[in-house]
Amino acid sequence: xxxxxxxxxxxxxxxxxxxxxxxxxxxxxxxxxxxxxxxxxxxxxxxxxxxxxxxxxxxxxxxxxxxxxxxxxxxxxxxxxxxxxxxxxxxxxxxxxxxxxxxxxxxxxxxxxxxxxxxxxxxxxxxxxxxxxxxxxxxxxxxxxxxxxxxxxxxxxxxxxxxxxxxxxxxxxxxxxxxxxxxxx
Numbered sequence: 557x558x559x560x561x562x563x564x565x566x567x568x569x570x571x572x573x574x575x576x577x578x579x580x581x582x583x584x585x586x587x588x589x590x591x592x593x594x595x596x597x598x599x600x601x602x603x604x605x606x607x608x609x610x611x612x613x614x615x616x617x618x619x620x621x622x623x624x625x626x627x628x629x630x631x632x633x634x635x636x637x638x639x640x641x642x643x644x645x646x647x648x649x650x651x652x653x654x655x656x657x658x659x660x661x662x663x664x665x666x667x668x669x670x671x672x673x674x675x676x677x678x679x680x681x682x683x684x685x686x687x688x689x690x691x692x693x694x695x696x697x698x699x700x701x702x703x704x705x706x707x708x709x710x711x712x713x714x715x716x717x718x719x720x721x722x723x724x725x726x727x728x729x730x731x732x733x734x735x736x737x738x739x740x741x
Contacts, residue, residue, distance in 0.1 A: 567594045577613070582708060588612035601629040620645040628661070635664035641684075648689065656686025660698070667705075674706040679713075692720035707735035 558568045569592045577587030588611040596603035607623040621644035628636045641658040662680030667673070680703070684696045694717060701713030715728040729740040 565594060565596050568592070569594065573612075584615060586612070586614055598625070598627055599635070601627055601631060603627045616649045618645075618647040620647075635668055637662050637678075644686070646689075652689040654686065654689045656684050656694075658682060658684035662701075662703075665702075676705040678703045678705075688719065690719075694719050701730070702733065704735060709735060709737050710739075711735055 558570075571590045571592075573586045573588055575587060577585045579585045588609065590607055590609060590612060592605050592607045594603065594605045598605060604624065604626045607625075609619050609621070612619050622642045623639065624642070625637055625639040628638045630636075638659070638661045640660075641656065644656045644658065646654045660680055660682030662678045665677050665679050667676035680698070680701045682698045682701075684694075684698075686694060688694050696715055696717045698713060698715045701715075702711050704711055710730045711733050713730050715730075717726045717728070719726070726741055731738060731740075
């Protein structure tokens with residue numbers, strides 16, 4: 557943390573998972589570094605953070621690009637965010653590459669004003685475009701995505717994916733709000 561206090565901004569936070577990596581409670585292993593530069597505390601309207609990756613891997617897949625998040629709330633009585641991925645790139649162990657750019661927006665719909673994060677619920681939408689691991693272009697549009705912070709899975713919403721020149725989309729339905737790892741495609 558630099559500067560190492562609670563009042564000075566911008567503030568740089570570096571998370572170093574080391575060269576061997578760290579495994580979380582879900583079995584995900586991360587290695588390398590994340591660096592985040594905050595303009596203010598993220599709960600404040602207008603606050604912004606840029607996150608970059610240095611030799612960062614998730615379960616052996618290298619992640620690159622720029623992640624940016626902005627608090628777009630009109631005032632302190634609501635909470636909304638916009639985030640982007642610019643020049644995203646994932647490279648698998650066997651050399652397959654996926655590249656993409658994405659924009660998303662979300663609004664906090666539950667848990668605002670409490671001291672626990674576990675009651676927070678967000679609803680969002682977004683658009684991602686890029687080239688998949690299969691070498692085909694894709695466009696994915698998400699709508700009414702619901703994320704409950706007390707669940708590691710998306711609990712509802714739709715993602716519509718067009719791949720290559722195929723006019724028929726794949727539609728992924730995350731369900732009706734139950735915290736499970738199920739979806740329909």
